Each structure stands twice: as C-alpha cells, then as structure tokens.
Amino acid sequence: MHELAICQALIAQIEDIAGQRAARVRQVYLGIGPLAGVEPQLLADAYPLVCAGTVAEGSQLEIEETDIRVSCRVCGAETMATPNRLVCGTCGDWHTDLLAGDELLLLRIELETREDVAEVAHV
Amino acid sequence: MCETCGCTVTRTGVEDTVTVEVLGRLLQANDRVAAHNRDHFNGHRVVAFNLMSSPGSGKTALLEATIDALKADFRIAVIEGDLETDNDAKRIRAHGVPAVQVTTGSACHLDAQMVHDALHELPLSQLDIVFIENVGNLVCPASFDLGQHRNIVLLSTTEGDDKPAKYPVIFRGADLVLLTKMDLVPLLDDFEALRAEKAVRDLANAAPVIPLSARKAINLEAWETWLRDEVASIRFSQNPTSKPHETHHHGHHQHPAVA
Numbered sequence: 509m510h511e512l513a514i515c516q517a518l519i520a521q522i523e524d525i526a527g528q529r530a531a532r533v534r535q536v537y538l539g540i541g542p543l544a545g546v547e548p549q550l551l552a553d554a555y556p557l558v559c560a561g562t563v564a565e566g567s568q569l570e571i572e573e574t575d576i577r578v579s580c581r582v583c584g585a586e587t588m589a590t591p592n593r594l595v596c597g598t599c600g601d602w603h604t605d606l607l608a609g610d611e612l613l614l615l616r617i618e619l620e621t622r623e624d625v626a627e628v629a630h631v
Numbered sequence: 632m633c634e635t636c637g638c639t640v641t642r643t644g645v646e647d648t649v650t651v652e653v654l655g656r657l658l659q660a661n662d663r664v665a666a667h668n669r670d671h672f673n674g675h676r677v678v679a680f681n682l683m684s685s686p687g688s689g690k691t692a693l694l695e696a697t698i699d700a701l702k703a704d705f706r707i708a709v710i711e712g713d714l715e716t717d718n719d720a721k722r723i724r725a726h727g728v729p730a731v732q733v734t735t736g737s738a739c740h741l742d743a744q745m746v747h748d749a750l751h752e753l754p755l756s757q758l759d760i761v762f763i764e765n766v767g768n769l770v771c772p773a774s775f776d777l778g779q780h781r782n783i784v785l786l787s788t789t790e791g792d793d794k795p796a797k798y799p800v801i802f803r804g805a806d807l808v809l810l811t812k813m814d815l816v817p818l819l820d821d822f823e824a825l826r827a828e829k830a831v832r833d834l835a836n837a838a839p840v841i842p843l844s845a846r847k848a849i850n851l852e853a854w855e856t857w858l859r860d861e862v863a864s865i866r867f868s869q870n871p872t873s874k875p876h877e878t879h880h881h882g883h884h885q886h887p888a889v890a
C-alpha cells in the first residue's frame with residue numbers, strides 16, 4: 509500500500525502550489541501509466557483521507573490513465589504494448605524503448621481563488 | 632511563468648478559478664533525496680546496490696555468502712529494511728560488517744529519506760560498497776528511487792518462473808536478475824530458468840539473468856564477477872576529484888517544480 513505514501517507526497521506538492529496563492533483546491537489531475545507501479549483506484553481511495561484538514565479537502569481527483577507505447581530498435585515501429593509484454597507489436601522483437609506508460613505525474617490543479625490573488629500568482 | 636515553481640497559470644472560463652499546469656513527478660520530493668543520496672555515495676566513491684525481492688527469496692542469505700567472498704577485497708556495509716525485527720541485521724553483523732537496521736513498521740518499502748537517515752550512521756569514507764536490502768515486496772519498492780547505482784531483483788525458484796510477468800514494474804527496472812535457490816529445482820516440476828529469462832526479455836529488459844544458490848554455493852562466481860565489474864565501472868564514472876561534503880544542511884535545495 510505505497511499509494512498512501514504517494515498520496516501524501518501529492519498533497520504536500522498541492523499544498524506548496526496552492527499555498528502560494530492562498531486558495532482552495534477544486535480539482536486535481538494526475539497522469540498515471542500502467543507501468544508506474546501505482547493502482548489508480550487505491551490512490552483514489554486514499555485521496556480524501558489524506559486531504560482531510562488540508563487546503564485540498566473536498567477537492568476532486570481526476571486520474572488520466574495513459575497507454576503503453578514502445579519504439580522498436582530493430583524495425584523502428586511505434587506500437588502499443590501491455591505491461592508484461594513490451595515487445596514490438598510489428599516485428600515482435602524485445603529490443604524496444606518505452607515511449608509512454610510509466611508516468612506518475614501531477615498534471616494540473618484547478619484552484620479557487622480571488623482575482624487579486626490570481627494576479628499575484630502570475631509573477 | 633511563475634518564478635517560484637516554474638508552473639504556468641492559465642485562466643479558465645470560470646471567474647474565480649485558475650488552472651495551474653504542473654507536470655511534475657508525483658515522487659519528486661523522494662527523487663530529490665535520492666539524488667542527494669547518490670551525491671553522498673559518489674562523493675565517497677561508494678557503490679550502492681538495491682536488493683529487492685519477495686519475502687523469503689534469499690536476500691540475506693545471498694548477502695551473507697557475498698560478504699564472506701568479497702570482504703577481503705571490499706569494505707562493505709548493509710542497510711537492512713525490515714518491517715519489525717532486526718534479525719537480518721544481526722545475521723549480517725555476524726559476518727563482521729556494519730549493518731544499519733531501518734525498521735519500517737507498517738511501511739512496505741524503503742524510501743530515499745529512510746536510506747538517507749541510515750547513511751548518517753555509516754562511515755561512508757571507509758566503505759566501498761553499500762548493499763540496501765529492501766523490504767520483501769515485489770510491488771511497492773519499485774516506485775521509490777533510493778539513490779542506488781544498480782537494482783538487483785531476486786527471484787527464488789519456489790516462486791515460479793512467471794514472476795516477471797506478474798510483477799513487470801519491478802523486473803523491468805532490474806539491472807540484474809538473480810534466480811535464487813537453484814538447488815531446489817530438482818524438487819520442483821515447474822521452474823525453468825529459460826522461461827524466467829524469457830519473461831524478463833518480454834519486459835524489454837536486457838539485464839543479465841544469473842541462476843545460483845547461496846546456501847549450496849552454486850554459480851556464485853558469476854554473481855561475484857558481475858558485482859566486481861559493476862563496482863569497477865561505477866567507480867570509474869565517479870569523479871575522484873569531487874569532494875565529499877562531510878556536513879550538509881537540509882532544506883537548502885532550490886528545485887524547479889517541473890521534473
């Protein structure tokens with residue numbers, strides 16, 4: 509259950525960003541790939557618990573799950589792949605590079621804020 | 632562009648809402664401490680290996696055999712991640728090398744800060760190799776960089792040769808896969824080293840796969856050769872002129888928010 513630890517890291521990051529703007533958090537967007545080693549549902553379950561008492565309390569968590577894409581070093585094709593078969597979808601060779609699918613990103617945050625605070629944030 | 636964190640602030644149609652584009656790694660705080668640990672290792676020309684596996688797949692037994700084989704040539708220390716006990720650290724100390732116990736309690740993995748705290752209990756300037764024995768778990772440790780130079784994942788024969796397919800994240804990140812307890816293969820009817828290796832290749836991982844047995848001393852030479860080669864190449868890349876910083880202040884880092 510390392511999702512709790514990851515959720516705590518997320519909230520710390522949100523507090524850093526929102527705190528600068530003295531704002532409340534409305535919505536948080538994450539990008540998570542199947543190879544990030546994180547269960548989106550567990551993260552979603554942990555989120556409201558970790559949010560309690562923080563600037564993010566009551567905010568919504570939106571998780572965008574990305575696909576896995578690999579690039580083949582042998583034939584050059586870019587194809588989709590699954591977590592335990594990262595081989596080239598065209599020629600089948602395993603000498604591939606991961607293009608996408610291991611992301612664990614805080615994409616963006618929607619903040620409720622006053623006009624003057626937003627201006628201050630726009631340094 | 633916000634000068635403080637590097638993010639961009641854009642207005643949405645809603646009057647009192649701003650959207651902050653962040654695009655930052657969720658684990659950036661851990662990554663920072665991990666980079667800091669790596670600086671510590673490199674500054675002292677210490678090579679760090681992170682050992683990960685299921686519980687009971689033989690990490691401590693492997694370390695015991697490895698310490699005995701290499702302690703004449705290298706100054707070794709071990710950081711032991713364990714949920715509740717210090718049994719493993721005691722086993723390591725019995726072989727005459729320092730071991731720092733990190734009791735994680737309910738935490739299922741080591742993170743960079745735990746390793747950092749443990750490093751302060753080790754005489755880094757008097758060491759060549761630090762082995763970090765992670766908490767027995769094939770899921771959680773995979774997500775946390777500790778500042779190690781290489782990841783070693785153990786797969787014991789009793790676990791089955793399809794483990795890499797079941798736990799692709801941790802096996803994909805392995806720089807070396809050790810198939811342990813090979814002495815038990817004759818008793819098992821379903822483990823084939825080649826199938827385990829194939830499962831690692833299916834993860835687009837070219838890491839060497841070495842079958843061995845620590846208890847029966849089978850093929851330990853291949854593992855020791857890999858270790859010696861890696862230590863030599865990592866130490867070659869560590870700048871011998873860079874000065875280790877003996878003391879440092881926490882919270883002095885200024886990092887951009889975008890990884």
